[in-house]
Amino acid sequence: MLGSCSVLGKSVLQKPLKFLFVSTSVGALGSGDGGGVELTLLNTARLLVSRGHSLHVVAPKGSRLDGITVTEIDGVLQVPAQTLSRAVPVTMPENSVLGNMWNYVRQVQRRFDLIINFAYDWLPFYLTPFLTTPVAHLVSMGSLNDAMDDVIGRVATQYPHSVGVYTRAQAQTFAFADACVPLGSGLDLARYSFCETPDSALCWLGRISPEKGLEDAVAASQAANIPLKIMGQIQNEPYFRQIQQAFPEAPFEYLGFLNTDQMQNIVRRCRGLLVTSHWVEAFGNVLIEALACGVPVIAYQRGGPIEIVRNGETGWLVQPDSVDGLVTAIQSLDQIDRNACRQQAEQEFSLEALGDRTEAWFDAVLKFWPRVG
Ligand code: HBI
Numbered sequence: 001m002l003g004s005c006s007v008l009g010k011s012v013l014q015k016p017l018k019f020l021f022v023s024t025s026v027g028a029l030g031s032g033d034g035g036g037v038e039l040t041l042l043n044t045a046r047l048l049v050s051r052g053h054s055l056h057v058v059a060p061k062g063s064r065l066d067g068i069t070v071t072e073i074d075g076v077l078q079v080p081a082q083t084l085s086r087a088v089p090v091t092m093p094e095n096s097v098l099g100n101m102w103n104y105v106r107q108v109q110r111r112f113d114l115i116i117n118f119a120y121d122w123l124p125f126y127l128t129p130f131l132t133t134p135v136a137h138l139v140s141m142g143s144l145n146d147a148m149d150d151v152i153g154r155v156a157t158q159y160p161h162s163v164g165v166y167t168r169a170q171a172q173t174f175a176f177a178d179a180c181v182p183l184g185s186g187l188d189l190a191r192y193s194f195c196e197t198p199d200s201a202l203c204w205l206g207r208i209s210p211e212k213g214l215e216d217a218v219a220a221s222q223a224a225n226i227p228l229k230i231m232g233q234i235q236n237e238p239y240f241r242q243i244q245q246a247f248p249e250a251p252f253e254y255l256g257f258l259n260t261d262q263m264q265n266i267v268r269r270c271r272g273l274l275v276t277s278h279w280v281e282a283f284g285n286v287l288i289e290a291l292a293c294g295v296p297v298i299a300y301q302r303g304g305p306i307e308i309v310r311n312g313e314t315g316w317l318v319q320p321d322s323v324d325g326l327v328t329a330i331q332s333l334d335q336i337d338r339n340a341c342r343q344q345a346e347q348e349f350s351l352e353a354l355g356d357r358t359e360a361w362f363d364a365v366l367k368f369w370p371r372v373g
Helices: 035-050 097-111 123-131 146-158 215-226 238-248 261-266 285-292 323-330 338-348 352-367
Strands: 018-022 053-060 069-071 113-117 135-138 164-167 201-207 226-229 252-254 272-275 297-300 315-318
Touching: 018 035, 018 097, 018 164, 018 261, 035 069, 035 135, 035 285, 035 352, 069 097, 097 123, 113 352, 123 146, 135 352, 146 164, 164 215, 164 272, 201 215, 201 261, 201 285, 215 226, 215 238, 215 272, 226 261, 261 285, 261 297, 272 323, 285 297, 285 338, 297 323
Parallel strands: 018 053, 018 113, 053 069, 113 135, 135 164, 201 226, 201 272, 226 252, 272 297, 297 315
Antiparallel strands: none
């Protein structure tokens, strides 16, 4: 259960504000490389505009965001942070898109009341004191790398409330957990339609990359002899090929990286969603997408899913990395009421609920921003 941010209360912003969103540096918006952050950026943008604020987005070339103006910046993408080991120093490629995006921010910052950084990269945090417009950061993953922990911690300490996270579980991976503001997430629930009577298949959603543990879901679907529908962007080709070779008989099919409407049209007819992350998932937007369709969630008891799945009521939390545990939970899916899943999404993960938490966060960032001089 995600508590509201007690320190922030329920304040809603006093007047319309001008926001500058700076996107992740690992891929264009709409490519799927940005994972759950793309959905968070789109939903936050939509809800702020619906509440009378104005918004401009800066993102890598090729980015598309329906209904929102995007300034596309060219340059070399950043290496995904989750592929780095802890002690690796910060790297900046020649003609870095990250550097180019923040150079653009430097030039236009005075037109905006608040800059929101969505990139999990060293530069935006390091530049925060150099900029004249306040910057808030939505940190989208847990602790991965020493240099990142160091720079995020400095900003979180020097600029109170400026570091937003998805969940407490994610915050607790950092030494400065108490300085993080847990925001949860939210969806435009109208885009997800409830399905009372599912077909027999299970589903798995997400970037196909080692930290997401797809092999466990395939192993469980084979052991339970239940078809598995896989959707998401193949971020690591050799990893996916390895799974196909290791489980030639498993009843899975890969449906590609689908847009929200196509994806939910398949997910809603599934018996359950399998979440098999081997890392501390910061949140798990795919979990609330499934719940919004009335689909129970089976997830390893690790990270964000702990604060999302109501065990035995809207899904099952399973011993981390236990395929047997997944199979047992699959065999208990019929005990879950699909209406309870949709109701949880409406209670906790609507855009309105996210909007209130997000506006309260921005209000606090601006209120506590250290005065210059
Ligand atoms: N890695 N270096 C880097 N920068 C990002 O912005 C980034 C990332 N890895 C993953 C990622 N963003 C998003 O896909 C996740 O935060 C969801």
